[in-house]
Amino acid sequence: MTRWLAISNRENSDVVLERNVWGVPKRSINAISRVRPGDTVLVYVGQKVVDKEVLPPAVTGAFAVTSGVYEDASWIFTPPAKLGDEIFPLRIRLKPLTVFDPPVAFKPLIPDLAFITNKTMWSGHIRGQAMREIPEEDYRRIVDAGRREGR
Structure with missing residues (x-):
């Protein structure tokens, strides 16, 4: 089983929640073609400003x-x-395992995530990608953070 981080925006994260489907552009065929039934996907959303609130x-x-x-x-x-x-x-079809409400803040996790090797320029590990494989321990850290915060 492979763990994946799907890089999204908040609007498309809502689509994932409503329709249980994830999609990527054709240029991301190499990444999504490695995904198999039974793998797990965490949906990451970037920063967004809404009515002056970040x-x-x-x-x-x-x-x-x-x-x-x-x-x-x-x-x-x-x-x-x-x-x-x-x-x-x-596209791939998905089944919800855990929906984090509110979402799990990503920045506090960065020091402990193995896939982010440059902690100061961390967004370079995500930017420009539709999805990327992450280590099992990083998947567990993120899911555990959601559980600790009562999600």
């Missing part, structure tokens, strides 16, 4: 992968401005 980077939930990769051209995801009219057609 919502920090966070993890919104843990999901089990229940399908192989399939292609679907329906418009359900909201692309970031830099991706234009991307529809994220390469």
